[in-house]
Amino acid sequence: MHILFIGDIVGKPGREAIKRFLKPLQEKHQIDVTIANGENAAAGKGLTKEIADELYANGIEFLTMGNHVWDQRDIMNFIDRESRLIRPANYPVGAPGQGHGFIRTKGKKIGVLNLSGRVFLPSLDDPFSGAIRWINQIKQETSIIIVDFHAEATSEKVAMGWFLDGKVSAVIGTHTHIQTADARLLDQGTAYITDVGMTGPRDSVLGVKKEIIINRFLTQLPAKFELANGPIQLNAVVLDIDEETGKARRIEAIQVTGEK
Amino acid sequence: MHILFIGDIVGKPGREAIKRFLKPLQEKHQIDVTIANGENAAAGKGLTKEIADELYANGIEFLTMGNHVWDQRDIMNFIDRESRLIRPANYPVGAPGQGHGFIRTKGKKIGVLNLSGRVFLPSLDDPFSGAIRWINQIKQETSIIIVDFHAEATSEKVAMGWFLDGKVSAVIGTHTHIQTADARLLDQGTAYITDVGMTGPRDSVLGVKKEIIINRFLTQLPAKFELANGPIQLNAVVLDIDEETGKARRIEAIQVTGEK
Amino acid sequence: MHILFIGDIVGKPGREAIKRFLKPLQEKHQIDVTIANGENAAAGKGLTKEIADELYANGIEFLTMGNHVWDQRDIMNFIDRESRLIRPANYPVGAPGQGHGFIRTKGKKIGVLNLSGRVFLPSLDDPFSGAIRWINQIKQETSIIIVDFHAEATSEKVAMGWFLDGKVSAVIGTHTHIQTADARLLDQGTAYITDVGMTGPRDSVLGVKKEIIINRFLTQLPAKFELANGPIQLNAVVLDIDEETGKARRIEAIQVTGEK
Amino acid sequence: MHILFIGDIVGKPGREAIKRFLKPLQEKHQIDVTIANGENAAAGKGLTKEIADELYANGIEFLTMGNHVWDQRDIMNFIDRESRLIRPANYPVGAPGQGHGFIRTKGKKIGVLNLSGRVFLPSLDDPFSGAIRWINQIKQETSIIIVDFHAEATSEKVAMGWFLDGKVSAVIGTHTHIQTADARLLDQGTAYITDVGMTGPRDSVLGVKKEIIINRFLTQLPAKFELANGPIQLNAVVLDIDEETGKARRIEAIQVTGEK
Numbered sequence A, B, C, D: 001m002h003i004l005f006i007g008d009i010v011g012k013p014g015r016e017a018i019k020r021f022l023k024p025l026q027e028k029h030q031i032d033v034t035i036a037n038g039e040n041a042a043a044g045k046g047l048t049k050e051i052a053d054e055l056y057a058n059g060i061e062f063l064t065m066g067n068h069v070w071d072q073r074d075i076m077n078f079i080d081r082e083s084r085l086i087r088p089a090n091y092p093v094g095a096p097g098q099g100h101g102f103i104r105t106k107g108k109k110i111g112v113l114n115l116s117g118r119v120f121l122p123s124l125d126d127p128f129s130g131a132i133r134w135i136n137q138i139k140q141e142t143s144i145i146i147v148d149f150h151a152e153a154t155s156e157k158v159a160m161g162w163f164l165d166g167k168v169s170a171v172i173g174t175h176t177h178i179q180t181a182d183a184r185l186l187d188q189g190t191a192y193i194t195d196v197g198m199t200g201p202r203d204s205v206l207g208v209k210k211e212i213i214i215n216r217f218l219t220q221l222p223a224k225f226e227l228a229n230g231p232i233q234l235n236a237v238v239l240d241i242d243e244e245t246g247k248a249r250r251i252e253a254i255q256v257t258g259e260k
Ligand SMILES: [Fe+2]
Pocket: A008, A039, A040, A066, A175, A176, A177
């Protein structure tokens, strides 16, 4: 089974990249299921119902989130009713939405688990011990399990990869918006990448106009963020998963770039 | 001119990787000058005179450092006398050692500047405004300038790349120990990569035995670090710099792996 | 000379406390000059021209700020023209506003210096080495110098107190909104308190409705801040300064509470 | 019932303060039970069996800890066997030691709960939701419950006070080493103070020689900590608790200082 996992979609330029690059990618890699991190899809911050629907309409079947999950108030209106959208599972019990979900396609079921790191990020519940609990629940329904670990520190992400090696099909890092060059199969058959990267404006600082961020570092003054113009990119990984065992056969990092 | 910049060398396995992989790499890429980040060369923490000398003897001509610079007390004994070694320039005025230095080779002079980020790292002086000051000094002597920006947050690193685009030959990120997949020439001719990666034990968490770090995340108890065994890797970038203009012609990310 | 320094004024309840409690305090302690931290005076976040003018009209002669200085955009419209208002001096060179200023009263001149800590706070310039530079400037005009050190960590605040002991009349900590019980004269004649406290709603979490903050800790969800109702308090210190030497003779912590 | 709660005992000067000041204090305030935070009792970092025994021998009946709990390896040898010593309860399940314990005296039982904050501190389990669980367990045995909340940020500490108001006898903050001036009874009968302060060398930065810490801020270089000499202090609160209801009748902050 071929799964495409797309890195953080940033605003309109990111959605434009989905419209432009996704279909050909799906065909080229004979993709069965497409998952994307959508935490920045609404103008760089959070997600609205309208934008989620646009992404579903354009070929994404399932969305994961991260620290920006609550940035748009609209999320509260639909996250509890939307089965194709999850947020980090290690928010305190009782938080709106779900931390894991399932995609059903071609007679198969794929489990998706979203986790948030805690190093340099808000104080959520332990993603390590939590991972084991949630994976055990998901395992009752399927052996194909994709984990989006939304985290900052490389130490935490790499440790999670090794920790879940052999327990899930893939651990895909998100959040830093820069793709890492370490996509590989770990020893026990789990596909891993520290960060899958970002889908949005290429000549930018994580999606934002570079002048704004440079100025913020120079002046330490607040500034209104504005997304960058110019060329757009789509960052992703293609996973080839053995449907019987849930083990990964292959992981390939993808970068597509083009004029907007 | 071909410059090889090697990512953080971690302990004995990292030095082993230098001994094993450096010479063939230098030949293959016709390297004129080799620079490496040495902040973890002594058992993962800091640098000693003896280990610096070992690295020089094995083909590295210049060492940069980072937040681990003071981890070995021995550094205080030689950093002020050692012209082939720099530490982040944005330590407060009066700190031991130098923040930039020069390599003289084949009638050419290469300036090297070491900077530390401040996001999720100690409170040093501003690396952005400082960069301009130090680059202006270096420019009086040479137009070939390599910057090692030792930083954690991708936003700060990418911003520095764009900020120095056209002002230096290359901005090479270090510190996260994971190579990123974004090596490129920026618009004004500066070579850039968010992180060049790590030289040391491959199946590890940033060099350390994975079981130790996983356990630390699970228990939040302190634990003595121990470097990992098994396969070793060398991470680097090859830079091709125009000696007249100081502009980069090409940047290529390198990963070499082998059994120890 | 008797100087009253008032802790962070929080929103309307804080301004109400000024209206209610300031005059009697000034009379009781025969206050010559009144200074207050105003970083939270506008609805808990920042300061506007209108609110600054209200505070001046109600007996405050000089305002200092902190990390919330830029929260209201209106500040950009008047901070450069307003001589009775300073923001932390260790913002990068070129930031709007001034980091120190002077109060002229009864033939005397009082210098006021505002500094921000860097531990658990944004990456500004070094407040320690900066303090010496700015104090030397101020000393050319007066020996009476009041420092508002707006900082989080007790280690940084206490260290600044000792560092400036004998160099200024008083080091007054602000920012934590909780008055500390360590007001004292240091060895060389500088009056010191780690935090002068908060002026605003008493039964609150730093001014905000307690239910909102408790809920945020429990759910890790964002929440709109709303200031608390109920009893109001004014926190301050009274300083008695020798006008000739600039040394402090006495520091007394003040807490006034009353129904709104 | 009169309970004395003593703030973080720092090294030999802190233990000296216990020897010198505790007995007279216990007599003056007719203390029934004495509790102290011991996380810094061994040379400023952690606790050993020998030092714990010295403190018990000198009149302290129960010790709480904080982020320094694991600083001395010796703690691992006795924390599981020692019923008079607890560490923050919100360490992950399975950590050595206990998070709450009981003191039996004069036919009464006092429950003590130790919690750690998470703001600017390591990523432990949620102290807020955890507090409710552990308090419910303790309540099965006694209605007299003392909470040591070891935390940095005033917002987290004040929020915890209000959150536990009416559920426990007292919430005593520790960790910042500076006593706050906000000891009070909250609305539902819980005694509260944001920080009880430090027991150790007075003219210091949180116990450490002031020159060392000032120098560290100025140079950003590491430095070996050394405890300060000179006058010593004991910081504490006296609690008067209704033994039937567990409600607090009174809280009084105490500071004793003397030559060593
Ligand atoms: Fe993102």
